[in-house]
Amino acid sequence: MTHRITRLVGNRRLPAIVDDIDFADDDGEGTPDDYRINFPPSAWLIDAANAGEIAKIRSVVADRKRHAIVIARANGGWREAMSNLTRLLLGSREELRVVRRDVSPELLDTVLAFLGHCHVVLTCRPDDEILEIYKRLALVEIDAGRITASHVDALIRDRWPGSGVRWPADRDVTAIPSHHLSTAIYQVTAPGEIVEILDVIERHDTADKQPAEEEETKSDLDRASETESAVVTAWNRDRDQREGTGKKVVDDKMRRAIAAIEVQRPTSPKLDDLAGYGAAAMWASDLALDIAAFRAGEITWDDVDKGCLLVGPPGTGKTLFARAAAATTGLPLIATSYAQWQSAGTGHLGDLVRSIRTIFAAAESVAPCILFIDEIDAVRGRQQTGNSDHDSWHTAIVTCLLECLDGISRVEGIVTIGACNNAHGLDPALVRSGRLDRRFEIALPDEPALLRILAHHAPDVAAQELEPIATALAGTISGADVARMAREAKRAARREKRGVTGQDVMTAALPAETRPREVLWRTAIHEAWHVVAFLVGGHVPNALSLVSGGGMSGHVRGLGVREVEGRLGDLEARVLPMLAGRAAEDVILGEPSAGAFADLEQASAVLSNVESAFGLGGHLTPGGHDRVSVEGRIRRIYGDALMFVVRHRAVIVELARLAVERRVLSRSVIEAFGRERGLI
Missing domain, CATH: 1.20.58.760 (Peptidase M41)
Known part of the structure; x- marks a missing residue:
């Protein structure tokens, strides 16, 4: 017996707390205010057959003072329709499905953990036994198997008032895959053609489509591996629908590419360990507090900043800042750059665009996380382009990057940090509100910041010995320069087999006096x-x-x-x-x-x-x-x-x-x- 827990609350996502996880995105704009008239035919029928139970769900959603557990029963052919309905009712664009092969009480901890932050849907097959504890906790139980011919008759009357057409009483509605039924209802011009279209679909169903009863023999994990194991992002699916390709966006090649992306989990340094970041450090500290509040369910993701832009000369520690932000917030870090995109595959435009999409898809797969994009100023803004083929190259890249940023904006838990040396050439759309709209100048460190950086790289040297160096070089050198000086000082001390002194650092930092x-x-x-x-x-x-x-x-x-x-x-x-x-x-x-x-x-x-x-x-x-x-x-x-x-x-x-x-x-x-x- 197999159960699924579906986490549904806006498009918020908690960190996984059980082993097997599949992510599935949904672009539906359904909200708790939608009613049955806006439902797909299959979801309409489940709603009609479970009217009393769904009324209770809607009251809880409208109240917004507590979360509910819903038990949802459906066979393989109606599971997708059931999932669509729960998303529409509970106002979600994404699901986090936690798959378990057993019904042990251990699942209860997972249910309760999710329930503190969101609604929980426990899905099962029609004949599965549900533990008494879940029945006691559940608000309602919805069952697609309750659909009868009379419900289809009501749907026909709703869509074609006065037609008088009736559904054949001897034809089991739930034995028909829900998407077949919805397709037939959408395609016909008169209700009398519904059964005829269904017969045609059944006769000419392709060999690779297994019948519903055979589908029932598969485990949920098998089906998940075939249909849900890939991260399918909303912006990719929208693109394919617009182009009418019908192509599966996340193929095996991209799955392998996503799996190859390095996901860092830094634990140090923390923001408190660093100096010289000014307002950027304050922003990241506030971000850490907001992330903690979001995880605790105290605020929504709309209250959290989605990203920022770091601007500063080379060596000022922009990459280090991203690592420190990840360590402080406790989020994984995916670091990328234009050079990395360019080096993917053959370097052709198609490979570069695919590399960008892969990075963003990887970020979605591990969300919540921080996505750090270095050298973002290498993506030339469209205001600098003309009509040449070279300009169209940059336009395509900018368009792809904007599309991806908009895509992850619908995914809760992704914070994007861009970094560049010069922001003047960035496309204005890249830094508008809702994208990289917070900008921080990371200047060369001033005297107090430089003194802290020197102390970090030369911890054995007294602060008063480092103070003259910080005073002399404040505003003229970067943290990377300090690291180089510290290496030179340590090397000189090692050669003489002694500890590092302030004079070693002074010699490495300041040029010898040669003037008369x-x-x-x-x-x-x-x-x-x-x-x-x-x-x-x-x-x-x-x-x-x-x-x-x-x-x-x-x-x-x-x-x-x-x-x-x-x-x-x-x-x-x-x-x-x-x-x-x-x-x-x-x-x-x-x-x-x-x-x-x-x-x-x-x-x-x-x-x-x-x-x-x-x-x-x-x-x-x-x-x-x-x-x-x-x-x-x-x-x-x-x-x-x-x-x-x-x-x-x-x-x-x-x-x-x-x-x-x-x-x-x-x-x-x-x-x-x-x-x-x-x-x-």
Whole structure:
């Protein structure tokens, strides 16, 4: 004896909790508000023969305060019709069938587990014995075997009022496969032709179609292996119906391809273990909470974000983020990319499209899961295409990808994460609402994030030894760069048969100083006075670095000023620190260098706006600035900067020496320096 449990609630799917599982999709738009007039003929007849029982089901569905167990009896020829009816009644587009060969009480745990989240349909054959516990728990029992000739007569009256045609009383309705009966009713123009069409179908039924009584001898598992073992997605079936091919979408080749897809089940790292992801990490943390709430039946899948797009330069850990999201949510991960699709088969368009469909079908087969699509910007948007054959290639790929995304949007439990380096060329339809509509910029890590990444890759090194590296390289290197540096540091330590030190990491991370002593000292004086000027103004910069790179011989990061009212005095106070470096060179070293030209440009731009745009200079009307007026202002402020250098010369020299010694000074070091010397 064989039983099936069918999980039905919207199109929600719980993780499998028993061994043998078949998935079957359904594109029916039936809802609990549909009534018998919209049912297929076979479902109409089951409904009519079980009117009282189905009325109870409809009341429970309408109440929405509890879930029900329904026992559904049907022979092999009417099992599909019974399944269609329960889907229409309970409002589902998908079924999760759990197949069992026995009737042991162990099945009860599965029933109760599903019942906490959804309606459960226990299907069986007409002569199967049902355990008393299931009968006591079940709301109703529906039986297709209750259909009689009088029910068919009622159907005929409903479809052809006043025809007077009657169903032959000696002809057993349930002995006719339900799909044959529905086909005959759909095809005839007059009810008197129904029996005639059925006779023709019966005489010319193909040899590979086994009669209903022989079908009854098969086990449910045998039938499942023949008709339900493949994952048949809604978008594939819709496509074939539109094209009229009638082709079986999931063939043996695709089954093998789906089975070959790697399904990862990462357990680490978790999101809490990573740094530098900002808003994306917050989104993934919220996703983990929503997934847990969905599994507990507290929210519906409509309340869960379906996916997001990660945008950032190479090496920023977009793939690692997907693994961490999977580990945190407890979901399996399927990772794919355009390059993987391209390498499938011969690389022709047909093979590439088939590879895309296979990946999405695999995601459906293991849902709930996370589907990660890397290099998604390699799929060129249709707005960039013209009329060439090469453009039609990309159009076909975009169309297929959009179709697949829409297909899995009807499958509960699939979260899609796309990743790219540049999102400008993506097709707008790909990132519209309902698809990859949440976008997160994954930038190169800032100082706190970089320090955590360094600590992760060099756990034996003290944080204070790693801090200068994070300060110097924040915003310029990726997590992948840090991993490379850590490998180099560990390799150097292994060669000397000792543990890794901060100096090992420093040597791997920062280039050796090769500049002449005079150039380095001038750079240190210049940057030190920038820092002192801001400390005196009450602002602590984030870092001072003498590490050359990116066209700069040194820099001070975090020179932003506090919010001000935009008065003339506020703007001039903003300009003074810009001129401080040049002034320090002028006073301490005897003459300035051309290295201060960028500071002069910034200061001139602010003062030019004072004269030409802000109405704070010699004219109220906007227009081109007077260079003489700007020159006068900048020389006056430069004079103030020179006086600041004279007053704080000793402090500037002391800070410059500290910078030369350490090469990088973090915010904490700068703040401590300023407080010890009474600057802040």
